[in-house]
Amino acid sequence: MNTAALVLEDGKVFRGEAFGATGQTLGEVVFCTGMTGYQETLTDPSYHRQIVVATAPQIGNTGWNDEDDESTRIWVAGYVVRDPARTPSNWRSRRPLDEALTEQGVVGIAGVDTRTLTRHIRERGAMRGGVFSGDTLTSVDEMRQRVLESPQMVGADLAGEVTVAETYVVRPAAETRFRVAALDVGIKTNTPRMMSQRGIETHVLPAHATIDDVLAVEPDGFFLANGPGDPATTDGPVALTKEVLDREIPTFGICFGHQILGRALGLGTYKLRYGHRGINIPVIDVATGRVAITAQNHGFAIEGEPGQRFDTPYGGAVISHYCPNDGCVEGVRAQDVPAFSVQYHPEAAAGPHDAAPLFDEFVNLMEARRAQA
Structure with a gap:
Protein backbone atom coordinates (compact mmCIF):
# COMPACT_ATOMS: atom_id res chain seq x y z
CA MET A 1 0.00 0.00 0.00
CA GLU A 149 4.30 28.81 0.59
CA SER A 150 1.44 28.07 -1.83
CA PRO A 151 -0.84 30.90 -3.07
CA GLN A 152 -4.08 31.72 -1.28
CA MET A 153 -7.48 31.81 -2.97
CA VAL A 154 -8.07 35.43 -1.94
CA GLY A 155 -6.64 37.50 -4.78
CA ALA A 156 -6.38 34.51 -7.13
CA ASP A 157 -7.01 35.51 -10.76
CA LEU A 158 -7.84 32.14 -12.35
CA ALA A 159 -10.35 32.88 -15.11
CA GLY A 160 -7.57 33.29 -17.67
CA GLU A 161 -6.23 29.84 -16.79
CA VAL A 162 -9.47 28.01 -17.58
CA THR A 163 -10.91 30.06 -20.44
CA VAL A 164 -11.11 28.93 -24.05
CA ALA A 165 -8.23 30.00 -26.31
CA GLU A 166 -10.52 31.18 -29.11
CA THR A 167 -14.22 31.58 -29.79
CA TYR A 168 -16.32 28.53 -30.66
CA VAL A 169 -19.99 28.16 -31.50
CA VAL A 170 -22.59 25.67 -30.23
CA ARG A 171 -25.58 25.60 -32.56
CA PRO A 172 -29.07 24.34 -31.73
CA ALA A 173 -30.27 21.10 -33.26
CA ALA A 174 -33.40 22.79 -34.59
CA GLU A 175 -34.10 26.32 -35.80
CA THR A 176 -32.02 29.16 -34.32
CA ARG A 177 -34.24 31.55 -32.38
CA PHE A 178 -31.61 33.64 -30.60
CA ARG A 179 -27.88 34.26 -30.61
CA VAL A 180 -26.01 34.63 -27.31
CA ALA A 181 -22.47 35.79 -26.56
CA ALA A 182 -21.23 33.76 -23.56
CA LEU A 183 -18.14 34.94 -21.67
CA ASP A 184 -16.07 31.90 -20.77
CA VAL A 185 -14.54 32.41 -17.35
CA GLY A 186 -14.95 28.67 -16.67
CA ILE A 187 -18.05 27.59 -18.59
CA LYS A 188 -19.37 24.03 -18.28
CA THR A 189 -20.29 21.87 -21.28
CA ASN A 190 -23.91 21.54 -20.22
CA THR A 191 -24.57 25.30 -20.33
CA PRO A 192 -24.54 25.77 -24.13
CA ARG A 193 -26.26 22.38 -24.40
CA MET A 194 -29.20 23.61 -22.34
CA MET A 195 -29.35 26.83 -24.32
CA SER A 196 -29.30 24.89 -27.58
CA GLN A 197 -32.40 23.02 -26.41
CA ARG A 198 -34.13 26.40 -26.38
CA GLY A 199 -33.08 27.37 -29.87
CA ILE A 200 -30.11 29.47 -28.78
CA GLU A 201 -26.91 29.64 -30.83
CA THR A 202 -24.14 30.16 -28.26
CA HIS A 203 -20.89 31.93 -29.17
CA VAL A 204 -18.43 31.13 -26.37
CA LEU A 205 -15.91 33.98 -26.07
CA PRO A 206 -12.55 34.03 -24.23
CA ALA A 207 -12.41 35.77 -20.84
CA HIS A 208 -10.42 38.66 -22.37
CA ALA A 209 -13.12 39.43 -24.96
CA THR A 210 -13.92 43.08 -25.68
CA ILE A 211 -17.20 44.83 -26.37
CA ASP A 212 -16.32 44.76 -30.07
CA ASP A 213 -16.03 40.95 -29.86
CA VAL A 214 -19.46 40.78 -28.22
CA LEU A 215 -21.10 43.13 -30.71
CA ALA A 216 -19.56 41.21 -33.64
CA VAL A 217 -21.77 38.28 -32.64
CA GLU A 218 -24.83 40.52 -33.04
CA PRO A 219 -26.18 38.95 -29.87
CA ASP A 220 -29.72 38.86 -28.58
CA GLY A 221 -28.27 38.19 -25.14
CA PHE A 222 -25.09 38.11 -23.07
CA PHE A 223 -24.23 35.26 -20.69
CA LEU A 224 -21.74 35.32 -17.81
CA ALA A 225 -20.53 31.81 -16.96
CA ASN A 226 -19.34 30.13 -13.78
CA GLY A 227 -15.63 29.98 -13.00
CA PRO A 228 -12.88 29.87 -10.35
CA GLY A 229 -10.98 32.42 -8.30
CA ASP A 230 -11.58 35.68 -6.51
CA PRO A 231 -14.24 37.87 -8.20
CA ALA A 232 -12.35 40.96 -6.98
CA THR A 233 -9.76 40.20 -9.70
CA THR A 234 -12.24 40.35 -12.60
CA ASP A 235 -11.82 44.00 -13.60
CA GLY A 236 -11.81 43.13 -17.31
CA PRO A 237 -15.04 41.09 -17.32
CA VAL A 238 -16.69 43.66 -15.02
CA ALA A 239 -15.78 46.52 -17.39
CA LEU A 240 -17.13 44.47 -20.33
CA THR A 241 -20.37 43.78 -18.46
CA LYS A 242 -20.83 47.48 -17.78
CA GLU A 243 -20.54 48.18 -21.52
CA VAL A 244 -23.10 45.47 -22.21
CA LEU A 245 -25.48 46.98 -19.64
CA ASP A 246 -25.00 50.42 -21.21
CA ARG A 247 -26.41 48.92 -24.42
CA GLU A 248 -29.23 47.17 -22.54
CA ILE A 249 -28.39 43.77 -24.00
CA PRO A 250 -30.30 41.11 -21.99
CA THR A 251 -27.80 39.63 -19.53
CA PHE A 252 -27.86 36.45 -17.45
CA GLY A 253 -25.09 35.41 -15.05
CA ILE A 254 -24.53 32.30 -12.94
CA CYS A 255 -22.13 31.56 -10.07
CA PHE A 256 -18.88 33.47 -10.83
CA GLY A 257 -20.84 35.35 -13.51
CA HIS A 258 -23.33 36.36 -10.81
CA GLN A 259 -20.48 37.92 -8.85
CA ILE A 260 -19.24 39.72 -11.98
CA LEU A 261 -22.70 41.19 -12.60
CA GLY A 262 -22.94 42.13 -8.92
CA ARG A 263 -19.68 44.04 -9.18
CA ALA A 264 -20.84 45.72 -12.39
CA LEU A 265 -23.95 46.91 -10.49
CA GLY A 266 -21.75 48.37 -7.75
CA LEU A 267 -21.80 45.61 -5.10
CA GLY A 268 -18.72 44.36 -3.27
CA THR A 269 -17.63 40.75 -2.75
CA TYR A 270 -16.16 38.82 0.18
CA LYS A 271 -14.75 35.40 1.05
CA LEU A 272 -17.10 32.93 2.72
CA ARG A 273 -15.90 30.89 5.69
CA TYR A 274 -16.16 27.56 3.89
CA GLY A 275 -18.42 28.23 0.91
CA HIS A 276 -21.33 26.35 -0.62
CA ARG A 277 -20.48 23.21 -2.59
CA GLY A 278 -22.95 20.45 -3.34
CA ILE A 279 -26.24 19.62 -5.04
CA ASN A 280 -28.60 20.01 -2.08
CA ILE A 281 -28.46 23.70 -1.09
CA PRO A 282 -31.75 25.58 -0.56
CA VAL A 283 -32.42 29.00 -2.06
CA ILE A 284 -35.43 31.26 -1.38
CA ASP A 285 -36.94 33.62 -3.95
CA VAL A 286 -37.66 36.83 -2.01
CA ALA A 287 -40.60 37.83 -4.24
CA THR A 288 -42.51 34.54 -4.05
CA GLY A 289 -41.10 32.75 -1.00
CA ARG A 290 -40.60 29.70 -3.18
CA VAL A 291 -37.72 27.38 -2.26
CA ALA A 292 -35.47 25.75 -4.86
CA ILE A 293 -32.94 23.01 -4.11
CA THR A 294 -29.82 23.95 -6.03
CA ALA A 295 -26.33 22.90 -7.07
CA GLN A 296 -23.61 25.30 -6.01
CA ASN A 297 -19.86 25.75 -5.96
CA HIS A 298 -18.58 29.06 -4.64
CA GLY A 299 -16.24 30.29 -1.95
CA PHE A 300 -17.00 33.99 -2.48
CA ALA A 301 -20.27 35.93 -2.39
CA ILE A 302 -21.57 39.40 -3.14
CA GLU A 303 -22.55 41.77 -0.35
CA GLY A 304 -26.18 42.53 0.42
CA GLU A 305 -29.27 41.56 2.38
CA PRO A 306 -32.34 39.58 1.20
CA GLY A 307 -34.80 41.89 -0.53
CA GLN A 308 -32.42 44.86 -0.39
CA ARG A 309 -33.07 47.49 -3.05
CA PHE A 310 -30.18 49.63 -4.22
CA ASP A 311 -29.29 52.16 -6.89
CA THR A 312 -26.90 51.40 -9.73
CA PRO A 313 -25.60 53.40 -12.72
CA TYR A 314 -28.31 51.57 -14.70
CA GLY A 315 -31.26 52.29 -12.41
CA GLY A 316 -32.65 50.30 -9.51
CA ALA A 317 -31.81 46.72 -8.56
CA VAL A 318 -32.79 44.23 -5.88
CA ILE A 319 -31.30 41.26 -4.04
CA SER A 320 -33.75 38.67 -5.36
CA HIS A 321 -32.66 35.37 -3.74
CA TYR A 322 -30.88 34.20 -0.62
CA CYS A 323 -29.77 31.02 1.12
CA PRO A 324 -31.71 30.31 4.35
CA ASN A 325 -28.73 28.43 5.79
CA ASP A 326 -26.63 31.56 6.23
CA GLY A 327 -28.40 34.49 4.53
CA CYS A 328 -25.90 34.51 1.66
CA VAL A 329 -26.98 36.47 -1.43
CA GLU A 330 -28.07 34.03 -4.15
CA GLY A 331 -29.62 36.30 -6.79
CA VAL A 332 -29.60 39.86 -8.13
CA ARG A 333 -32.05 41.48 -10.53
CA ALA A 334 -31.79 44.86 -12.26
CA GLN A 335 -35.14 46.64 -12.53
CA ASP A 336 -34.48 49.16 -15.30
CA VAL A 337 -32.23 47.15 -17.61
CA PRO A 338 -32.73 43.49 -18.67
CA ALA A 339 -30.21 41.74 -16.42
CA PHE A 340 -30.32 39.15 -13.65
CA SER A 341 -28.06 36.56 -12.07
CA VAL A 342 -28.01 33.70 -9.59
CA GLN A 343 -25.24 32.26 -7.45
CA TYR A 344 -26.26 28.67 -8.20
CA HIS A 345 -26.19 26.36 -11.23
CA PRO A 346 -29.37 26.02 -13.35
CA GLU A 347 -27.40 23.78 -15.74
CA ALA A 348 -26.48 21.22 -13.04
CA ALA A 349 -25.97 17.99 -14.98
CA ALA A 350 -26.17 15.71 -11.97
CA GLY A 351 -29.18 17.65 -10.70
CA PRO A 352 -31.21 18.99 -9.09
CA HIS A 353 -33.21 20.67 -11.85
CA ASP A 354 -35.33 23.13 -9.87
CA ALA A 355 -33.48 26.09 -11.40
CA ALA A 356 -33.52 24.95 -15.07
CA PRO A 357 -36.43 27.30 -15.93
CA LEU A 358 -34.07 30.24 -15.44
CA PHE A 359 -32.89 29.60 -19.00
CA ASP A 360 -36.51 30.09 -20.09
CA GLU A 361 -36.54 33.37 -18.18
CA PHE A 362 -33.44 34.41 -20.13
CA VAL A 363 -35.31 33.57 -23.34
CA ASN A 364 -38.25 35.70 -22.17
CA LEU A 365 -35.91 38.65 -21.59
CA MET A 366 -34.53 38.34 -25.11
CA GLU A 367 -38.04 38.04 -26.58
CA ALA A 368 -39.16 41.15 -24.75
CA ARG A 369 -36.11 43.09 -25.87
CA ARG A 370 -36.65 42.02 -29.48
CA ALA A 371 -40.30 43.11 -29.31
CA GLN A 372 -39.18 46.59 -28.19
CA ALA A 373 -36.70 46.97 -31.04
Missing part, protein backbone atom coordinates in the same frame (compact mmCIF):
# COMPACT_ATOMS: atom_id res chain seq x y z
CA ASN A 2 1.30 3.44 -0.99
CA THR A 3 0.70 5.70 2.02
CA ALA A 4 -0.33 9.33 1.65
CA ALA A 5 -1.03 12.36 3.85
CA LEU A 6 -3.25 15.41 3.66
CA VAL A 7 -1.59 18.30 5.49
CA LEU A 8 -3.56 21.48 6.26
CA GLU A 9 -2.00 24.89 6.75
CA ASP A 10 -3.00 24.91 10.43
CA GLY A 11 -0.88 21.80 10.98
CA LYS A 12 -3.69 19.21 11.04
CA VAL A 13 -2.70 15.95 9.32
CA PHE A 14 -4.92 13.20 7.89
CA ARG A 15 -3.29 9.91 6.89
CA GLY A 16 -4.49 7.52 4.21
CA GLU A 17 -3.38 5.79 1.05
CA ALA A 18 -2.59 7.14 -2.41
CA PHE A 19 -5.59 7.39 -4.73
CA GLY A 20 -5.02 8.29 -8.36
CA ALA A 21 -1.62 9.74 -9.25
CA THR A 22 1.28 9.65 -6.80
CA GLY A 23 3.13 12.84 -5.92
CA GLN A 24 2.33 16.26 -4.48
CA THR A 25 -0.55 18.67 -5.02
CA LEU A 26 -1.38 21.97 -3.35
CA GLY A 27 -4.61 23.95 -3.22
CA GLU A 28 -7.52 25.20 -1.14
CA VAL A 29 -9.17 22.33 0.75
CA VAL A 30 -12.97 22.44 0.42
CA PHE A 31 -15.78 19.95 0.92
CA CYS A 32 -18.58 19.01 -1.50
CA THR A 33 -21.83 17.55 -0.12
CA GLY A 34 -23.10 15.99 -3.36
CA MET A 35 -23.90 12.29 -3.09
CA THR A 36 -23.65 11.87 -6.87
CA GLY A 37 -22.12 13.64 -9.84
CA TYR A 38 -18.44 13.30 -8.91
CA GLN A 39 -17.39 13.20 -12.57
CA GLU A 40 -19.11 16.54 -13.22
CA THR A 41 -17.51 17.99 -10.07
CA LEU A 42 -14.00 16.89 -10.99
CA THR A 43 -14.26 18.32 -14.53
CA ASP A 44 -15.92 21.60 -13.49
CA PRO A 45 -13.42 24.48 -14.12
CA SER A 46 -14.84 26.26 -11.05
CA TYR A 47 -12.86 23.80 -8.89
CA HIS A 48 -9.50 24.83 -10.39
CA ARG A 49 -6.79 24.94 -7.70
CA GLN A 50 -9.01 23.29 -5.08
CA ILE A 51 -8.51 20.00 -3.25
CA VAL A 52 -12.04 18.62 -3.04
CA VAL A 53 -13.19 16.49 -0.10
CA ALA A 54 -16.17 14.23 -0.90
CA THR A 55 -18.49 14.05 2.10
CA ALA A 56 -20.37 11.06 0.64
CA PRO A 57 -18.58 8.05 2.17
CA GLN A 58 -18.32 5.90 -0.95
CA ILE A 59 -17.11 7.37 -4.25
CA GLY A 60 -16.51 5.76 -7.63
CA ASN A 61 -19.42 3.30 -7.78
CA THR A 62 -20.39 4.31 -11.33
CA GLY A 63 -16.83 4.56 -12.63
CA TRP A 64 -15.87 7.09 -15.30
CA ASN A 65 -17.63 7.45 -18.65
CA ASP A 66 -16.96 9.42 -21.83
CA GLU A 67 -20.14 11.52 -21.83
CA ASP A 68 -20.44 13.41 -18.52
CA ASP A 69 -17.31 15.56 -18.51
CA GLU A 70 -18.08 19.26 -18.02
CA SER A 71 -14.86 20.30 -19.80
CA THR A 72 -11.88 18.81 -21.60
CA ARG A 73 -10.05 17.74 -18.44
CA ILE A 74 -10.17 17.24 -14.67
CA TRP A 75 -9.64 20.62 -13.01
CA VAL A 76 -9.50 19.84 -9.29
CA ALA A 77 -6.05 20.12 -7.74
CA GLY A 78 -6.62 16.99 -5.67
CA TYR A 79 -9.30 14.60 -4.45
CA VAL A 80 -9.98 13.27 -0.94
CA VAL A 81 -12.33 10.32 -0.37
CA ARG A 82 -13.14 7.91 2.41
CA ASP A 83 -14.06 4.62 0.72
CA PRO A 84 -13.33 4.31 -3.02
CA ALA A 85 -15.35 1.67 -4.85
CA ARG A 86 -13.34 -1.46 -5.53
CA THR A 87 -15.13 -2.17 -8.79
CA PRO A 88 -17.35 0.28 -10.72
CA SER A 89 -20.79 -0.92 -11.76
CA ASN A 90 -22.58 1.06 -14.47
CA TRP A 91 -23.37 0.29 -18.09
CA ARG A 92 -21.77 3.54 -19.24
CA SER A 93 -18.54 3.13 -17.26
CA ARG A 94 -15.37 2.95 -19.36
CA ARG A 95 -12.74 2.93 -16.60
CA PRO A 96 -12.48 3.16 -12.79
CA LEU A 97 -12.29 6.58 -11.17
CA ASP A 98 -8.75 6.09 -9.89
CA GLU A 99 -7.61 5.23 -13.41
CA ALA A 100 -9.04 8.50 -14.74
CA LEU A 101 -7.29 10.41 -11.94
CA THR A 102 -4.00 8.65 -12.66
CA GLU A 103 -4.22 9.27 -16.41
CA GLN A 104 -4.65 12.99 -15.83
CA GLY A 105 -2.05 13.30 -13.07
CA VAL A 106 -4.50 14.17 -10.30
CA VAL A 107 -3.06 13.36 -6.86
CA GLY A 108 -5.61 12.01 -4.38
CA ILE A 109 -5.89 10.29 -1.03
CA ALA A 110 -8.33 7.61 0.17
CA GLY A 111 -9.14 6.10 3.55
CA VAL A 112 -9.50 9.51 5.20
CA ASP A 113 -12.01 10.16 7.98
CA THR A 114 -13.83 12.70 5.81
CA ARG A 115 -16.47 13.40 8.47
CA THR A 116 -13.84 14.65 10.91
CA LEU A 117 -12.11 16.55 8.11
CA THR A 118 -15.36 18.23 7.05
CA ARG A 119 -16.16 19.25 10.63
CA HIS A 120 -12.66 20.70 10.92
CA ILE A 121 -13.15 22.83 7.78
CA ARG A 122 -16.59 23.95 8.98
CA GLU A 123 -15.10 25.10 12.28
CA ARG A 124 -11.83 26.57 11.01
CA GLY A 125 -12.85 27.57 7.48
CA ALA A 126 -11.55 26.50 4.07
CA MET A 127 -7.76 26.66 4.05
CA ARG A 128 -4.75 25.73 2.01
CA GLY A 129 -3.54 22.16 2.10
CA GLY A 130 -1.52 19.57 0.27
CA VAL A 131 -1.76 15.88 -0.57
CA PHE A 132 1.58 14.08 -0.48
CA SER A 133 2.50 10.52 -1.47
CA GLY A 134 5.51 8.65 -2.84
CA ASP A 135 8.79 10.58 -2.68
CA THR A 136 7.00 13.80 -1.65
CA LEU A 137 5.84 12.25 1.64
CA THR A 138 8.36 13.72 4.12
CA SER A 139 8.22 15.24 7.59
CA VAL A 140 5.05 17.08 8.63
CA ASP A 141 7.01 20.31 9.15
CA GLU A 142 8.44 20.18 5.63
CA MET A 143 5.09 19.35 4.02
CA ARG A 144 3.33 22.08 5.97
CA GLN A 145 5.96 24.59 4.88
CA ARG A 146 5.22 23.77 1.23
CA VAL A 147 1.53 24.37 1.95
CA LEU A 148 2.23 27.72 3.60
